[in-house]
Amino acid sequence: RLRFLLQVGLSYLTLNRRGDTLSGGESQRIRLAAQLGSNLRGVCYILDEPTIGLHPRDNQMLINTLKKLRDSGNSVVVVEHDEATISEGDFIIDLGPGGGIHGGEVVAAGPIEKIKNSPASVTGRLLTDRSRRKITSRERVSNRWLKVIGAREHNLKNIDVDIPLGTLICVTGVSGSGKSTLLKETIFKGLKNRLHGAKERAGAHIDIKGWEYLDRVLEVDHSPIGRTPRSTPATYVGFYDDIRRLFSLIPEARMRGYKPGRFSFNVPGGRCEACAGQGKIRVEMNLLPDVYVECEVCEGKRFNEETLSINYKGKSISDVLNLSIKEAAEFFASVPSISRPLQILTDMGLGYLTLGQPSPTLSGGEAQRIKLAYEFCRPSRGKTFYILDEPTTGLHSADIEKLLGILQGLVDKGNTVAIIEHNLDVIRAADYIIDLGPEGGEEGGYIVARGSPREILKQTQRSYTARFLQNYLEGR
Numbered sequence: 001r002l003r004f005l006l007q008v009g010l011s012y013l014t015l016n017r018r019g020d021t022l023s024g025g026e027s028q029r030i031r032l033a034a035q036l037g038s039n040l041r042g043v044c045y046i047l048d049e050p051t052i053g054l055h056p057r058d059n060q061m062l063i064n065t066l067k068k069l070r071d072s073g074n075s076v077v078v079v080e081h082d083e084a085t086i087s088e089g090d091f092i093i094d095l096g097p098g099g100g101i102h103g104g105e106v107v108a109a110g111p112i113e114k115i116k117n118s119p120a121s122v123t124g125r126l127l128t129d130r131s132r133r134k135i136t137s138r139e140r141v142s143n144r145w146l147k148v149i150g151a152r153e154h155n156l157k158n159i160d161v162d163i164p165l166g167t168l169i170c171v172t173g174v175s176g177s178g179k180s181t182l183l184k185e186t187i188f189k190g191l192k193n194r195l196h197g198a199k200e201r202a203g204a205h206i207d208i209k210g211w212e213y214l215d216r217v218l219e220v221d222h223s224p225i226g227r228t229p230r231s232t233p234a235t236y237v238g239f240y241d242d243i244r245r246l247f248s249l250i251p252e253a254r255m256r257g258y259k260p261g262r263f264s265f266n267v268p269g270g271r272c273e274a275c276a277g278q279g280k281i282r283v284e285m286n287l288l289p290d291v292y293v294e295c296e297v298c299e300g301k302r303f304n305e306e307t308l309s310i311n312y313k314g315k316s317i318s319d320v321l322n323l324s325i326k327e328a329a330e331f332f333a334s335v336p337s338i339s340r341p342l343q344i345l346t347d348m349g350l351g352y353l354t355l356g357q358p359s360p361t362l363s364g365g366e367a368q369r370i371k372l373a374y375e376f377c378r379p380s381r382g383k384t385f386y387i388l389d390e391p392t393t394g395l396h397s398a399d400i401e402k403l404l405g406i407l408q409g410l411v412d413k414g415n416t417v418a419i420i421e422h423n424l425d426v427i428r429a430a431d432y433i434i435d436l437g438p439e440g441g442e443e444g445g446y447i448v449a450r451g452s453p454r455e456i457l458k459q460t461q462r463s464y465t466a467r468f469l470q471n472y473l474e475g476r
Contacts, residue, residue, distance in 0.1 A: 004033040007065050009058035012176025012440025026053065029062070036065065041073035051082045052393055055174040055422050056468040063088050081396050083127060087112055094123045100352020101324055126397045132425075133473050135453045138408070140167045140431040146210040146385075146416075148190070153203030154181045155445035161434065162450075163187075165213055165385075168411050169418040170430035172465045173448070176440025179420045180389065184219065187418075188387050191217040214416075215383035220371045222364030222393070229278045229292065229358035230266055233325065233345065236359070237374045242337045247317055253310045262307060263317045270307035272298035280358075302356070321356030328355055341377045348373055348406055349399035365394040372406055382414020392423045400425050424472045427465065428453050435465045 005013070008029040013022075022030070028050055035045065047066075051059055063085060066076050070090075080086060092115050096107040108118035115124040126132065142164035152158045156178045163169055171179045186203030193202060194211050225236045234240035244260040247253060253262070262270035265277030275281050275295035279302040283291050294300045301308060301318040308316045313331065315323075323331060329342035329351075345351070348369045353362075362370070368391055375386070391407075392400050400423065407417050408429075419426060427433060433456050435449040449456050449463040457473075460466040 001033070001037050004036040005030070007036065007061055008033050009054055009061050009175055012174075012444065014441070028052075032065065036068065039072070044075040044077065045069060046077045046079075048079045049081070049394065050078065051080060051085055053175060053390065053422070055172075055464065056084065056424065056472075057174055057464045059084050081394070083397070086115075086123070086127070092123075094118070094121045096120075096122060098352060099349065102326075102352055122396070122398050130475055133475055134428070135473070136404075136429045137431055137453045138168075138429075139452050139454075140164075140411070142166050144210065144213045146187075146208065146213070148182075148187060148205055148208050150206030151182055151186050151203065152205065153185055154178065155442055156181055156186070156203070157445040159445070159447055161187075161447065163416070163418065163434075164432050165210070165416045166382075166411065166414055167416065167431035168407060168429065169416070169432045169434065170427050171418060171420050171434045171436065172422065172427060173436035173444065174438075174440050174464060177436040177438075177444035179436055182434075182436065183387055183418055183420055184389065188217060188219055191385060213383065214385050215381055217385040217387070218375070219387045219389075220368055220375070220391075221389060222368050224359055224362065224364075225367050225370055226359035229280055229360065231359035232321070232356045233350070233353055233359075233362075233370050234321070234355040235266075236370055237341050237345070237377060239338050239341045239377075240355070242335070243317075243320060243332075246335060246338070247310055247312055250310055250312055256306075258307075258310065263303075263310075265302040270303055272302055272304050274298065275302070277302050279356075318356075322354055324351060325353050325355065326351030341373060344373050344376055344406070345370070347402055349395070349402045363394060365391070369403065369406075372403075372410075376406055376409060380410075380413045380415065384410075384415045386410060386415060386417045387419075388417070389420045390422070391419060392421065392426060397425060404429050424469055427469055428473070433465070435463050437464065438462070 010029055050062055054062060059082060070076050078085065086092060092112060093106060094108040094115055096103050096105060097120065108115050108121040108124060115121055116128045118124045144165040146163040146165055148161040150158050151161060171183050173179050181203055186205050189200045189202035190205065190208045191211055192198045193200060195214060195217055225231055244263040247263045248258055248260045261267055265271045271277030272295060274297035279295055279300040280292035281295055283293055285291060303318055308318055325342055325345045329339055329346050332338040350366060350369055391403060395403060411417055421427065432452060434447065437444055437448040449459040449466060456463065456466045457470055460470055
């Protein structure tokens with residue numbers, strides 16, 4: 001049974017590791033290892049992005065495991081964006097062509113060659129486009145550095161880490177090599193204590209120098225932007241205030257004395273009081289999670305009839321909230337304060353979400369990108385240190401390019417962006433790479449390689465990341 005855990009890339013886990021400290025990908029692979037030992041046949045296994053958190057070196061181990069399940073007489077259905085996993089599939093179903101209301105169609109289906117030859121398949125074009133396989137790093141040079149001295153938390157081996165400020169940094173390494181311990185436990189909490197006066201227990205280290213160059217540190221994670229339907233992309237990013245103000249300036253609204261608050265679903269006045277502006281009513285279920293049902297009074301529109309009678313370009317405030325972000329960007333094209341953040345969200349691949357989509361329905365990746373859009377829209381002094389843990393989770397290769405555009409934009413404003421990532425599209429775009437390893441667990445915690453992508457490629461003998469980046473660039 002331990003051998004099965006090794007086969008799914010979990011060699012770095014200790015036997016006394018608590019279950020609540022495992023990532024979603026680790027938990028899924030542990031369940032997969034249990035199935036390997038069951039010797040069942042005729043089972044249909046469904047996996048949702050099993051490569052999450054896996055270094056390319058470990059991907060092949062996982063793929064071999066899935067093939068063993070198939071060869072034992074089972075069916076394996078995998079939702080995946082990883083190119084290596086897609087290429088190994090016996091039958092691929094490509095959905096699209098876009099996301100949300102722009103998707104839901106089978107664009108192409110069949111063996112990998114059929115997908116590659118399908119002109120309608122975005123996935124097929126990306127798999128065959130050799131022009132993508134090049135270093136896209138801007139190779140920014142910094143004269144200000146953040147220096148972490150003597151990091152030794154968990155498996156880190158008393159390492160000194162130099163981070164160039166004002167650049168895009170990628171922390172890489174095989175699973176369990178110490179990436180999260182270094183960036184999230186040591187650097188993030190250490191900077192938070194120094195910059196914001198927090199009193200959190202940071203990962204063990206001797207000192208952090210150069211923090212005086214920064215104003216704040218922020219981890220942009222996958223946690224929800226809100227816990228109830230009251231929170232939406234429009235309210236979180238902030239442009240809903242401008243939409244409410246715009247509706248209050250309509251002549252009929254002014255004649256009735258309506259203020260911007262009238263068009264808020266969070267305060268009494270214009271909202272439907274039966275559901276308190278949520279559009280849904282919470283029903284408590286004994287021994288089960290609460291469920292939300294549509295409000296019978298407003299039919300999910302959130303507002304009362306008087307408020308809904310005010311129209312802008314033929315649409316009520318409820319109609320506007322039901323617009324997709326892409327549609328809203330065109331609808332409000334003449335209002336820069338509203339159209340600019342909408343266009344940023346569209347550029348990040350979120351054009352399919354609606355303005356009033358309740359926060360609890362958003363995935364972790366969607367929530368993370370909405371937080372990035374908020375940061376991109378707000379005024380910046382260019383002294384923020386952003387930390388992201390695998391922001392490409394759940395993203396198609398086409399959307400990764402859009403995400404990189406926003407991250408590069410944050411750096412162009414003078415900020416520092418540090419990412420924990422295995423995706424080779426992100427690694428080749430980084431200004432500076434810190435590769436930890438050489439293995440996971442106790443055999444990790446060392447700096448194996450550091451430098452720009454071109455400098456990393458010179459260290460293929462020591463670095464797994466360098467080897468896989470070279471193979472990727474050469475189309476292997």
